[in-house]
Amino acid sequence: MINATIFLQAQGEQNPASFWIMMGLLMVVFYFFMIRPQQKKAKDARKFRESLEKGSKVVTIGGLHGKVLEVNDTTVLLEVDGSVKLRFEKSAIAMDNTQQLTEATAKS
Numbered sequence: 001m002i003n004a005t006i007f008l009q010a011q012g013e014q015n016p017a018s019f020w021i022m023m024g025l026l027m028v029v030f031y032f033f034m035i036r037p038q039q040k041k042a043k044d045a046r047k048f049r050e051s052l053e054k055g056s057k058v059v060t061i062g063g064l065h066g067k068v069l070e071v072n073d074t075t076v077l078l079e080v081d082g083s084v085k086l087r088f089e090k091s092a093i094a095m096d097n098t099q100q101l102t103e104a105t106a107k108s
Contacts, residue, residue: 048093048095048096049090049091049093052068052071052076052090052093053068053071054068054069054070054071055068056096056098057097057098058076058078058093058094058095058096059093059095059097060078060088060092060093060094061092061093061094062092064078064080064086065080065097066078066079066080066086067079069085071090074090075088075089075090076088076089076090076093
């Protein structure tokens with residue numbers, strides 16, 4: 001009985017510094033596995049949108065495929081089918097489809 005109470009008392013009296021060290025380590029792990037990769041992904045997306053140029057084939061976040069006809073500061077004019085032209089915000093452009101189309105036609 002005495003051993004159990006000593007064990008419980010020893011367990012309840014932890015060093016407060018160890019708590020803060022564990023919290024700090026948790027924050028470091030959280031930063032390197034969650035925040036930093038998300039920031040890198042956002043930076044790469046911003047670079048891609050800034051490098052859009054006429055003639056690129058792109059896909060919007062809604063899944064619309066088109067060819068870039070005109071690039072302005074905040075908008076992009078896409079030709080989606082024949083004479084159908086749609087204007088999108090640059091932030092709505094998800095990815096470049098030129099390389100994927102080239103690979104798909106090479107396999108055919």
